[in-house]
Amino acid sequence: MATAPSAVADPEVVAIEPVVAEAPLEGVPPPPDGAVVSPPPRTLTTPDGWTLTLAAKDETQVASAPLTTALSSREYVVGGTFNGSLDGPSSDGDPGGTIEVGYQIGCGIDMSTSNGVTLAGTAGLNSSIGILGTDVASPLPEGILPGVGANIGGGVTVGLKPGIINTVPVTKKEFEGSEPWVMISNFHVKIDGCVGESFIRSYAFLTRSTRMSDAILAYYGETKVV
Incomplete structure (x- = not known):
């Protein structure tokens, strides 16, 4: 018996339309130069029932030419708002503590502690x-x-050492209340003796203090290569 060959249908062609970038919304300003996406808020629950929250928003980090014009110097213009929150039993009264904000700069090669x-x-x-x-x-x-x-x-002779992390504190504020915050704008941070690629990130420490204990919550921003 002869068998008729099976028919194979041609594959269906689907037209793909090009993706068109959306136009910016009217009345919404563009993001500032050097805008950095902040990580999600950090939280901490203490044994005595308090919840600490620490977050940041509107962060900016822009590399700037150092005044020394040295190739081993690094300078950045930074900004951002860092918010803390303390929530706990109302019977304990108003909380108090400190909030510290600064930046960490990592260097691939360190010349600051060598013979150069x-x-x-x-x-x-x-x-x-x-x-x-x-x-x-x-x-x-x-x-x-x-x-x-x-x-x-x-x-x-060139004296070089493995890279180090330079911590540049900006401010450390004592507070009383449940909503401490620190705002930084157009602030210059600078280090010397840095060779090769460098990295920068923000940090913040929120401390709740009592007569018997300290609870410390840390926040670290996204690491940016500059």
């Missing part, structure tokens, strides 16, 4: 005496020729 660039050199003199006019008949020389030689050497 050192020029090394050596010099010396070598004396010698030569004998002239010696013949077979007389064992005594007919003349003596003194000689002086010099050797000079030099080199360049």
Whole structure:
């Protein structure tokens, strides 16, 4: 018996429309230069029933040319708002503590604690005496020729160490209440002795203090390569 060949349908062609970028919403300003996306808020629950929350928003980090014009210097213009929140039993009264904000800058190679660039050199003199006019008949020389030689050497030594993290505190404020905050705008941070690629991130520490205890919550921003 002969079997009729099965028909294979042509694949369906689906037209893909190009993605068009959405136009900015009218009345909404564009993000500032160097805008950094902040991580989600950090929370901490203490044994005595308090909840600490620490977050940041509107963070900016822009690399700036240092005033020293040195290739081993790093300078950045930073900003942002850092908010803390303390929620607990009302019978304990108003909480109190400190909120600290700053930045950490990581360097691939550190020159600040090494000898840096050192020029090394050596010099010396070598004396010698030569004998002239010696013949077979007389064992005594007919003349003596003194000689002086010099050797000079030099080199360049570069002292480098593995990278380090530089912590640059901006402010540390004592507060009383449940909603502490710190706002930073157009603040310059600078370090020296940094060679190679560098990284920067923000940090904040929220501390709730009582007569018997301290509860500390830390926040770290996104690491930015600059």
